[in-house]
Amino acid sequence: MHVPDGFINAPVSAAAGVVAAGAVAVSLRGARKELDERTAPLAGLVAAFVFAVQMLNFPVAAGTSGHLLGGALAAILVGPYTGVLCIAVVLLMQGVLFADGGLTALGVNITDMAVVTVVVAYALFRGLVLVLPRKRGSVTVASFVAALVSVPAAAIAFTAIYAIGGTTDVPLGKVFTAMAGVHVLIGIGEAVITMLTVGAVIAVRPDLVHGARGLSAPLKLRVNGELVDAAPAAAPAATPVAARSPKKIWISGVVTALLLAGFVSFYASASPDGLEKVAADQGIDAKAEPHAAADSPLADYGVKDISDARLSGGLAGVIGVGATLAVGSGAFWAVRRRRHTDAGARA
Structure with missing residues (x-):
């Protein structure tokens, strides 16, 4: 759902840029509370993983494909503020390095694909977690529903932005119907990917999943006909540091992202x-403008001057994962360091 340059006029694009900048500023502040020495490396990994999975377009209808947006996944794994930053990093890298999503439309894309998806998904996720049984399975169910809804929500948000600043004269009803219809189907794919990923992390390290925190309800005992909280169980024996460290998960995640972007992406849908x-069908792209980075060595997810499509695309994917991981990890490390600096100043 990357909006190219020329779909939305300059004033509305600028306004969306202001909204996006404000959301990023708020998220930088909020992320200080979400990130610690364990979750900061995971946040960089989440950004790289989302980049990789976004390369895997899957067919959803005749001649149409979809890909992960990632807002729900990022918010549930590392928190809503950090989730907005993760998707913003991905969109920045895609726009600058790969000419995917217009540079003047970067504010529109961040507002739509990062802010809207995270806000809608995480609000729905938290609401479901409150009413579902307090167990890990509820987290995966809630993540499925939240991700499913977040995609058509983003499509509706784009329609609203287009209604205000679209550069072509296309009936709004047609745009709304077409966008909502196809993105409901794409949302199913988003929901499956999100549920499987969240479930996989919960299975090995539930303490690293932001959305799973505080779910362990105290054991209840019936005493004289009344339910009371049982005494807390004795703490388990200390596990080796290596077993408690998220390092193995980080390494596994990086390897997975590299394989997805470097190898599996070759088999993604070309639709x-x-x-x-x-x-294309409705004529929204009539005034689309060439991307400012169209001559980038990595434009269109290929390496310039490498004729072999498999090698070119795979190498571009690997470079993208590495660059996103480096930029994201650096940004989140800086945010975490600022948190410690602020804490030291207050002390």
Whole structure:
């Protein structure tokens, strides 16, 4: 759903840029409370993983494909503020290095794909977790529903932005119907990917999943006909540091992201994604502008001057994962360091 340059006029694009900048500023402040020495490396990994999975377009209808947006996944794994930053990093790297998503439309893309998806998904996720049984399985169920809803929500948000600042005269009803319809289907794929990923992390390190914190309800005992909290169980014996360290998960995640972007991406659907298909069918792309980074050595997820498509695409994917991991990890490390600096100043 990367919006190219020219779909939205300059004033609305600028306004969206202000909204996106404000959201990033708020998220930087909020992320200081979410990130610690364990979750900061995981946040960089989440950004790299989302980048990799976004390369895996899957077919959803005749001549149309979809890909992960990632807002729900990032918010549930590392928190809503950090989740916005993760997706913003991914969109920045895609726009600058790979000419994917317009540079003047970067504010539109961050507002739509990062802010809207995270806010809608995490609000729904927290609401479901409150009413579902307090167990790990509820987290995966809630993540499925939250991710499913977040994608058509982003499609509706794009329609609203287009209604205000679209550069072509296309009936709004047609845009809304087409965008909502295809993105409901894409949302199913998003939900499956999100549920499987969250479930996999919960299975090995539930303490690293932001959305799973505080779910362990105290054991209840019936005494004289009344339910009372049981005494807390004795703490388990200390486990080796290596077993408690998230290092193995981080390494496994990086390897997985590299394999997805460097190898599996070659088999992704070549059909246009939901927005591209709707834009072509409805004429939204009539005033689309060439990307400012169209001559980038990595434009269109290929390495310039490498003729072998498999090698070119795979190498571009590996570079993208590495660059996103480096930029994301550096940013989150800086945020975590600022947290410690602020804490020291207050002390």
